[in-house]
Every structure is written in C-alpha cells, then in structure tokens.
Amino acid sequence: MKRTALIMAGGKGERFWPRSRQRLPKQFLSLTDDGRTMIQLTVERILPIVELQDIYIATNAAYKPLVQAQLPGLPEENILCEPVGRNTAPCVGLGAVHMRKKYGDAVMLVLPSDHLIRYTDIFADVLEAACGKAEVGENLVTIGITPNYPETGYGYIRYTKTTEAGTDEAGAAEPPVYPVEQFVEKPDLERAKSYVAAGTYLWNSGMFAWKISTLLANMKRFMPDTYRRLEVIEAAVGTDAWESVLTEQFTAMESESVDYGIMEKAERIYILPGDFGWDDVGSWLAVGRIRQADAAGNTVTGNVLAVDCQNCVLEGGEKLIAAVGMQDTVIVDTEDALLVCRKEAAGKIKEVLQKLKEEQKEEYL
Amino acid sequence: MKRTALIMAGGKGERFWPRSRQRLPKQFLSLTDDGRTMIQLTVERILPIVELQDIYIATNAAYKPLVQAQLPGLPEENILCEPVGRNTAPCVGLGAVHMRKKYGDAVMLVLPSDHLIRYTDIFADVLEAACGKAEVGENLVTIGITPNYPETGYGYIRYTKTTEAGTDEAGAAEPPVYPVEQFVEKPDLERAKSYVAAGTYLWNSGMFAWKISTLLANMKRFMPDTYRRLEVIEAAVGTDAWESVLTEQFTAMESESVDYGIMEKAERIYILPGDFGWDDVGSWLAVGRIRQADAAGNTVTGNVLAVDCQNCVLEGGEKLIAAVGMQDTVIVDTEDALLVCRKEAAGKIKEVLQKLKEEQKEEYL
Numbered sequence: 001m002k003r004t005a006l007i008m009a010g011g012k013g014e015r016f017w018p019r020s021r022q023r024l025p026k027q028f029l030s031l032t033d034d035g036r037t038m039i040q041l042t043v044e045r046i047l048p049i050v051e052l053q054d055i056y057i058a059t060n061a062a063y064k065p066l067v068q069a070q071l072p073g074l075p076e077e078n079i080l081c082e083p084v085g086r087n088t089a090p091c092v093g094l095g096a097v098h099m100r101k102k103y104g105d106a107v108m109l110v111l112p113s114d115h116l117i118r119y120t121d122i123f124a125d126v127l128e129a130a131c132g133k134a135e136v137g138e139n140l141v142t143i144g145i146t147p148n149y150p151e152t153g154y155g156y157i158r159y160t161k162t163t164e165a166g167t168d169e170a171g172a173a174e175p176p177v178y179p180v181e182q183f184v185e186k187p188d189l190e191r192a193k194s195y196v197a198a199g200t201y202l203w204n205s206g207m208f209a210w211k212i213s214t215l216l217a218n219m220k221r222f223m224p225d226t227y228r229r230l231e232v233i234e235a236a237v238g239t240d241a242w243e244s245v246l247t248e249q250f251t252a253m254e255s256e257s258v259d260y261g262i263m264e265k266a267e268r269i270y271i272l273p274g275d276f277g278w279d280d281v282g283s284w285l286a287v288g289r290i291r292q293a294d295a296a297g298n299t300v301t302g303n304v305l306a307v308d309c310q311n312c313v314l315e316g317g318e319k320l321i322a323a324v325g326m327q328d329t330v331i332v333d334t335e336d337a338l339l340v341c342r343k344e345a346a347g348k349i350k351e352v353l354q355k356l357k358e359e360q361k362e363e364y365l
Numbered sequence: 366m367k368r369t370a371l372i373m374a375g376g377k378g379e380r381f382w383p384r385s386r387q388r389l390p391k392q393f394l395s396l397t398d399d400g401r402t403m404i405q406l407t408v409e410r411i412l413p414i415v416e417l418q419d420i421y422i423a424t425n426a427a428y429k430p431l432v433q434a435q436l437p438g439l440p441e442e443n444i445l446c447e448p449v450g451r452n453t454a455p456c457v458g459l460g461a462v463h464m465r466k467k468y469g470d471a472v473m474l475v476l477p478s479d480h481l482i483r484y485t486d487i488f489a490d491v492l493e494a495a496c497g498k499a500e501v502g503e504n505l506v507t508i509g510i511t512p513n514y515p516e517t518g519y520g521y522i523r524y525t526k527t528t529e530a531g532t533d534e535a536g537a538a539e540p541p542v543y544p545v546e547q548f549v550e551k552p553d554l555e556r557a558k559s560y561v562a563a564g565t566y567l568w569n570s571g572m573f574a575w576k577i578s579t580l581l582a583n584m585k586r587f588m589p590d591t592y593r594r595l596e597v598i599e600a601a602v603g604t605d606a607w608e609s610v611l612t613e614q615f616t617a618m619e620s621e622s623v624d625y626g627i628m629e630k631a632e633r634i635y636i637l638p639g640d641f642g643w644d645d646v647g648s649w650l651a652v653g654r655i656r657q658a659d660a661a662g663n664t665v666t667g668n669v670l671a672v673d674c675q676n677c678v679l680e681g682g683e684k685l686i687a688a689v690g691m692q693d694t695v696i697v698d699t700e701d702a703l704l705v706c707r708k709e710a711a712g713k714i715k716e717v718l719q720k721l722k723e724e725q726k727e728e729y730l
Contacts, residue, residue, distance in 0.1 A: 017687075018685075018687070305717055305720055305721070307710075307713050307716045307717055307720070308710060308713055308716075316703070319701055319702065319703060320383075320701060320702040320703065320726075320729055321702075321703045321705070322382075322383070322702065322703065322704045322705070322706075322714075322717045323705045323706070324704070324705070324706035324707065324710045324711075324713050324714055324716075324717060325706060325707035325709065325710020325713060326694075326705055326706070326707060326710075327707075329691075329705070331703075331705055333703055336684055336685060337684065337685040337686075337687065338681070338684060338685065338686045338687065338696075338698055338703065339687045339689070340686070340687070340688045340689070340691055340694070340696055340705055341687075341688070341689035341690060341691070342689065342690035342691060342692075344690065345672075345673060345689050345690020345691075346689075348672050348673055348689050348690060349687075349689055351672045351673075351689075352670055352672055352687045352689060355670055355672070356670070361685075364685050
C-alpha cells in the first residue's frame with residue numbers, strides 16, 4: 001500500500017528566541033552542526049519510507065515561503081496551510097482528507113517537524129515496522145521513546161510488554177510492537193520515576209502511523225463535528241470556493257489534540273518502542289547536548305572568543321563575542337537581539353517574550 | 366601667579382574593551398550617567414582654578430581629533446602630541462618646557478584625564494590649596510586619596526600627620542598640607558591593610574602641583590639626560606624643525622614615571638589628603654559603582670530587558686539585550702564586538718585583547 005506522511009510544521013518555537021522568531025520558528029532553523037534545518041532533517045530521514053511527492057507539510061500561510069525555500073523539490077500543493085491553529089486533531093484530519101481525495105487510501109505517517117533523531121537507520125526500521133502494523137487491520141500505531149530519566153515535561157504511554165499474537169514480527173531483527181494500555185498526561189516527578197522504574201511506559205513522541213481510512217473512521221466516531229467539517233473541506237479541494245470553505249470550516253473546529261480526541265478513546269492502539277537517539281530539542285539547553293562541545297564543554301558557533309568559560313552555549317555570527325569567566329550560560333547573538341541567559345533560568349525566556357508583547361515590541365517576537 | 370594645567374590623555378584604557386578601543390580610549394568615553402566624557406569632566410572641574418586657554422592636553426597624534434572634537438574651545442597649540450609613549454616624566458617635562466616658553470613661570474597642575482570625582486567643590490578647594498603650597502618656595506605638591514579599603518592596585522604615599530610650620534593654613538576651612546615621607550609601590554594585601562590601619566598613608570592619585578621652575582629644576586637634577594633633551598625641544602618650539610626635533614629627542618628619552626624619576630628622590634614634597642569621591646574607574650566593575658543602579662543593583666544603558674538579574678552592568682545601544690537569570694555579570698554590546706564577563710573575571714579581559722593581537726584581529730583592538 002502507498003505510504004504518505006504528514007509533517008506538522010505550524011509551531012512557533014518560542015524557546016529558541018532570539019534565533020527563533022514568529023517569522024522563523026524552530027523547525028526552520030538549523031540547531032545541529034550539519035547546517036540543515038529541523039524540517040529538512042525530518043524530511044530526509046523519512047525518504048527511505050515515503051517518496052517526496054507523497055510528503056505533506058501542514059503549516060500556516062506565513063511559513064509557506066520558508067517551506068518552499070527549504071524543501072525545493074516538494075510539490076506546492078503538498079503544503080497545507082491551516083487558517084488558524086486548532087491543535088493536532090484538525091491538522092491531521094486536514095491532511096487525511098487531502099490524501100483520501102488523491103490516493104483513496106494509504107498508510108499515513110504523522111510526524112513533528114522539530115525533533116532530532118541521531119540513529120536514522122534504526123528510526124527507518126521502526127517506521128517501516130509501524131507502517132506494516134498500520135497496514136493490516138484497523139490499527140492506530142504510535143512510536144514511543146524509551147525513557148532514560150524521569151522527564152516531567154512529556155506525556156507517557158503505558159503498554160503491555162508481551163508480544164501479542166497477530167503482530168508482524170517475522171524474526172528477532174524486526175522491531176517489536178505492543179498493545180497500548182493507556183495514554184497518561186505529563187506526570188509529577190515521583191510518578192515519572194515510577195513510570196521509568198516500571199519499564200512499561202514510553203514517552204509520547206507525537207509520531208503516528210495509520211491508514212487514512214482508519215484515522216478518518218476513528219475521527220468520524222470520536223470527533224463527529226470535526227469530521228463533518230472535514231468532509232465539507234474535502235469536497236471543496238480544487239474548487240474556487242476552497243479558500244473560503246477551508247477558512248470557515250477549519251476555524252469553526254474545536255481545538256483538540258489527536259491524543260485526547262482519538263488515541264485515548266479508540267481501540268486497537270499499538271506502540272513501537274523507539275531507541276534511536278531522539279531529542280525534542282526543547283530549549284537552548286538541548287544545543288549543549290546536540291552539538292559538538294570543546295574540551296571545556298562549550299558549544300560554539302560564529303566568531304566567538306571564550307576565556308575561562310565552561311559548559312556554555314555560545315551562538316553568534318560575524319560579530320565578535322568575547323565571553324570571559326562564564327559558566328553554564330547561553331549567549332545567542334542575532335542581528336537585532338541578544339540573549340544572555342543562565343542555563344538554569346532558560347524557562348524564563350518566555351517572560352522576555354511576554355514583556356516584549358506587553359511593550360508592543362512586535363519586531364522582536 | 367598664573368596657573369596652568371597639563372592633562373595627561375595618552376592612555377589606551379584596555380580595561381573598557383569593547384567600548385574602549387585603541388582608536389577610542391577610556392578618557393574619550395562617557396562612563397557616567399551625565400553623558401560627558403572623562404576628559405570633558407576633567408577639564409570642567411578645573412575651570413574654577415585654571416582658564417581654558419591655559420590648559421594643555423598631552424596625548425598622541427591619533428587622539429588629537431578626539432581632543433579637538435570633545436574640547437572645542439581649547440586652543441589647538443595646547444594639544445601636545447607625544448611621538449611615542451615614554452611614561453609620565455617625559456610627558457610632564459614636555460608640557461613644562463612648552464609652558465616655560467610661553468609663560469616664563471607659573472603654577473602647573475598635572476592631572477590624569479580618566480578619573481572621576483564626585484564632589485567637585487571639595488576638589489576645587491583642595492586644588493586651590495595645592496596651588497598655594499606650590500607657589501611659595503620650591504615645593505613639589507601632590508594630592509593623595511584617603512583610602513577606604515586596602516586596595517592592592519594603587520601606590521601609597523606615607524606622610525607625617527602633623528601640621529608643619531610654614532604651611533598656608535589660615536583657618537579650619539583650609540585643606541591641610543602635610544610633608545611626604547615616602548612613596549611606596551603597590552603593596553600586597555597584608556601590607557595594604559596595615560597602611561589603611563596606620564592612618565598615615567594615602568593613595569597615589571597621580572595629581573601634582575608645582576611651579577614650572579621647581580619641576581624643571583628637579584628634572585635637571587634627577588633626570589639630567591631627559592632635561593637636556595627637553596631644552597633642545599624647547600628651543601625648537603615654533604620652528605620648522607619642530608616635528609623632527611621632537612620626534613628625535615622625545616623618542617630618545619628614557620621611559621620613566623614622575624613618581625620614580627623625581628618624587629621618590631626630591632625634597633620638599635607635600636601632600637594634601639583628598640576626600641572628594643575619587644574613583645579611578647579602573648574597570649567595568651567601577652561602572653556598577655558610578656552609575657545609578659536599579660532596585661536589583663543593575664546599571665543599565667540602552668535597549669535592555671533584564672529578567673531576574675542582580676548586580677549586573679548592562680551596556681548596550683539600539684540592539685535589544687535580554688538578560689535572564691544573570692548575576693554579577695558585565696554585558697557590553699557594541700557595533701562589532703560583544704563582551705559577556707563575570708565581574709570577578711574582569712581582570713581576564715586583557716587575555717581577550719592578547720588573543721586578538723595574536724590572531725592579528727587588529728580591527729577589534
């Protein structure tokens with residue numbers, strides 16, 4: 001069966017300010033040493049599974065030029081612009097009805113655009129197995145990340161750790177697939193510790209595989225109003241009324257996540273544990289993990305001169321940055337804005353953005 | 366007797382990098398809230414004692430345009446350009462022979478151009494008394510700063526704390542003058558503590574008052590070779606050979622300080638304790654003392670947004686600086702270079718300059 005992918009690329013990515021901006025969010029930035037952007041890496045690593053012409057990008061109109069510039073081979077009609085943000089369920093639905101109109105049915109992957117994966121070969125194997133599991137029957141398949149510490153910022157998924165009869169496992173080399181028992185919200189630290197200790201919980205990565213028909217059947221059942229509006233949108237694809245219908249129907253949809261709207265309610269949900277060096281690159285602290293550090297633990301980009309600095313993230317361009325006696329500090333210099341932030345205070349960068357909003361300094365957002 | 370002043374303004378001021386540069390050293394910067402530069406403030410506060418046309422600036426040719434721009438009323442011939450740096454004794458001698466040629470004799474003040482003084486009225490009173498003491502007899506007069514902590518970065522001057530017969534004290538309001546016993550080099554901490562505890566030591570401020578005739582008589586006695594060259598220079602003032610004579614003779618002089626070359630050897634040395642809010646503004650740390658701080662102890666210039674920062678010096682311009690969770694840190698942003706430095710590491714800024722020299726990045730120096 002044909003395979004398609006929907007890459008969700010509408011996020012704002014405020015945590016990488018001042019490199020990320022409303023006009024240039026995280027998925028369009030390069031945060032690794034190799035120079036490619038997050039969305040370019042995302043597309044590249046699924047090309048063993050899905051052809052470029054079958055990859056769809058869900059974003060908004062403001063980012064369409066960025067998508068076109070960064071993914072030049074992608075057909076323009078594969079860029080789906082959400083008129084407003086309505087969380088992941090309407091976004092996935094929009095992708096699914098486009099694909100149904102074009103392909104009838106297919107195995108559809110759903111992927112975030114702003115995560116990093118270190119071991120792309122292992123990742124491709126897991127995706128392949130996920131597609132296989134999605135293709136047989138009416139299964140909703142997700143990929144979970146094997147947790148290596150009790151993170152409280154992610155959702156968890158509890159699964160049954162026995163090989164179920166009926167999986168596609170042919171041999172020892174095939175990634176295992178397990179039935180999901182429960183999606184659980186972001187836990188407190190104690191609960192997170194117990195999840196990690198139990199060995200039957202995985203991090204919710206937001207990656208899914210299902211047939212278009214399976215997803216839409218579940219959407220019809222659990223989100224009937226949204227589904228009805230998606231049918232109206234589907235009928236308008238390629239017509240003169242397209243823009244107005246999309247705007248009217250999409251805007252009227254309830255804001256809802258796929259997790260809550262469908263996955264927590266549906267049956268036949270399966271999960272594949274992923275152990276492929278996943279990182280959600282949630283803040284500037286991640287750059288210290290991802291990039292090659294010098295002997296003192298500093299990751300450096302641009303024209304930087306560090307004297308007696310340890311474990312810093314130093315991100316500049318042409319302008320000389322001299323850092324002297326700094327520890328555990330993030331310095332990010334851009335054309336019009338400079339951030340200097342203690343790593344432990346990275347969560348407070350959003351207060352900067354809040355203040356800029358209050359002071360109506362939109363040019364910096 | 367006429368009063369003149371020589372303001373020494375040839376210093377490089379590397380410790381205020383990146384605002385200070387080889388092409389724009391500290392004396393030509395404003396480091397206070399009032400916007401005037403260090404040399405402008407220096408001239409302004411001696412105007413009650415010396416007329417502008419009798420103030421001389423010793424600097425080098427590269428800084429002459431800065432002097433002219435910042436002191437527009439000053440006669441151009443009062444700007445004396447040293448061909449090379451030869452420490453303070455040749456500099457003071459150069460000023461003295463110029464003045465002797467013009468005035469015959471006068472009371473001559475010698476002042477650094479890059480210190481700050483908070484209480485200018487008290488300062489003027491002390492200068493006035495210093496001039497009075499210099500005018501009678503063959504006295505060499507200096508102004509010492511009452512130490513309030515055991516600084517190890519300054520030289521000290523030991524004095525006899527009894528009013529000597531023959532001083533000019535007329536009443537209680539007159540600043541006292543004491544005989545100097547000894548100039549002492551920068552001490553270690555233990556020694557500095559004992560100096561402060563003794564109550565008979567003052568910081569060496571580098572400010573002097575003497576008659577031109579007294580200074581040159583002492584120079585002839587203690588630095589005869591330098592004096593002989595100064596006589597050659599004096600004879601060439603206003604002639605076609607001026608430039609070549611100055612360059613040849615000045616370059617050949619031994620590099621020597623007034624303190625070591627004359628003051629440590631001469632007789633009839635007097636000191637006036639100065640308690641007028643003096644600050645030598647030795648590094649970025651001084652800016653935290655000098656400027657008005659906000660409630661969290663931050664001194665802020667330019668387009669700065671501070672979240673959860675304490676005791677920082679934040680110096681920018683138009684570009685937005687967002688500082689988050691920073692303590693005791695100096696951030697100085699300029700057009701082409703940015704400094705981020707822990708206050709306690711400010712002494713290592715010179716390592717940055719050293720590296721820039723090694724890498725031949727002259728444009729940043």
